[in-house]
Structures are given as structure tokens and as C-alpha cells.
Amino acid sequence: MSVESFLKSKVSLREKLTNDDNTESLRENALELQTQLNQISKELPPHDLQKYSKELDELVKDINARVPPQVVKLQFKKKPKPRLFQNRSRKVENIQSATQSQMVSDQDFNVEQATTTYENLQRCSIIGTRPIKDSGSLTFKDLESCTINLYEPIFREGSIVVSNCSDCSIYIHTGRETQLRLHDLKGCKLMIRPSQAPQRIVMERCRECIFHEVCEPWITIQEFDNLALTQEGPRNYAFKPLEDWW
Secondary structure (H helix, E strand, O other): OHHHHHHHHHHHHHHHHOOOOOHHHHHHHHHHHHHHHHHHOOOOOOOOHHHHHHHHHHHHHHHHHHHOOOOEEEEEOOOHHHHHHHHOOOOOOOOOOOOOOOOOOOOOOOOOEEEEEEEEEEEEEEEOOOOOOEEEEEEEEEOOEEEEEEOOOEEEEEEEEEEEOOOOEEEEEOOOEEEEEEEEEEEEEEEEOOOOOOOOEEOOEEEOOOEEEEHHHEEEEEEEOOOOOOOOOOOOEEEHHHHHOO
């Protein structure tokens, strides 16, 4: 895969957005384009990678605006905030979806679809325990004091985006060709387990984030706040042992 091929595919997808009404087909094309971007990411300067990532985000938003992907929401009785590592045998039940503007609190959600958005949640738990498809796209946004536990890779290739979240505990087992992007996080604690190391992580406008120290050898973090990628620049994250988290 070359940069030129990626750019041609990007132009082609923009044209299809104008002429094609098949939303599912457009989503599949967007996932393929995301995979291409993952493959050429090491060849791109930081500024270009940031630019193309944002352009692809906008394309996906345009596609999802036609028919938003279903959000599966699952409910339990009210419970204390769950910790990062919790019992995998917890059962979940389906309930009706809440509107996007409604803040949902104190519930559990089980990841059942590879392309899903979870948003506007408070003190909730999102659990993924099994692979679902070869490709997908997960988005977590506007979460407060939530726990994300993806014990197993939900898909092999695609993207996981976590944005505008605060005070969340996040455990993500990424697929072999999965791009992980973190935007506007504050005070979050993360444990990243890649299927293939190193896992490249794009961070932007994050503050006071902590990664568990055991994952430091497995991941490469690129902060778009510091496009020069200088070692001397201040970091918005740190690596600490687990016992410092609780």
C-alpha cells in the first residue's frame, strides 16, 4: 500500500458520498480506507498523518449522519463504580437505546457490534469479551467516571477512538491492525494490550493521563500537541504502577 493509493481511495470515497446511497457499503469503504491509513502511517510526516486522520473522521461522521450506527445499551441495577479489572462472567440484558442528548448513568453495556458508538455515559461500564468481526470502528465519547474493558480484540483491523472523556479507567486489547486515537482526555487511567507490538497511539489535547507501566514497552505514543515530537517537550501522560491507581 502506497501513499498515492491511499489518496486515490480517499478521493474515490468522497465521490461515492455524493452518488451512493448505500450506507453500509460506504461504511465498509471507510473501514478499508482506515486500514490503508494504518498501513502507511509510518511513512507519513506527523502533520500529514494528523490531517488525514481528521479528514477520515469527518468522512465517517458524514456517513453515520445518514443512518447512525445502532448503540446497544445494557442495564443493571445501580452499583458502585466498577474497577478496571472485573469479573468477566457478569451477565447483561438489552434495554432500549437512549437519545444522544441524554446522559445515562450507572449501567453496564456489552459490546455486541464491531461498529458502535458509546456516548453521554456517567459511571457506566462497557465490556467486550470476544471478537466480533474482522474489521470495525468503535467510538467512545463524552464519558465521565466510566470503565472500558475490552478484554479481547473486538476486531482485527479498524479504529478505536476515545474522545472527550474524564476520570475513566480504560483497558483495551487492540487487534493486529487497529489504530488507537485518544482526544481530549482528562485524568484517565489506561492499560493497552496490543495483539502486535508496538501499538501506535495518537494523542491530542489530553491532560493528566496515566498509563500502567507494564504496557510501556508495548506502545508508541505520538502526541499531536507536539508535532516536532521532541523528547524535551512536556508530556501530558505518565507511566505508573497499578498500585498507584486506586
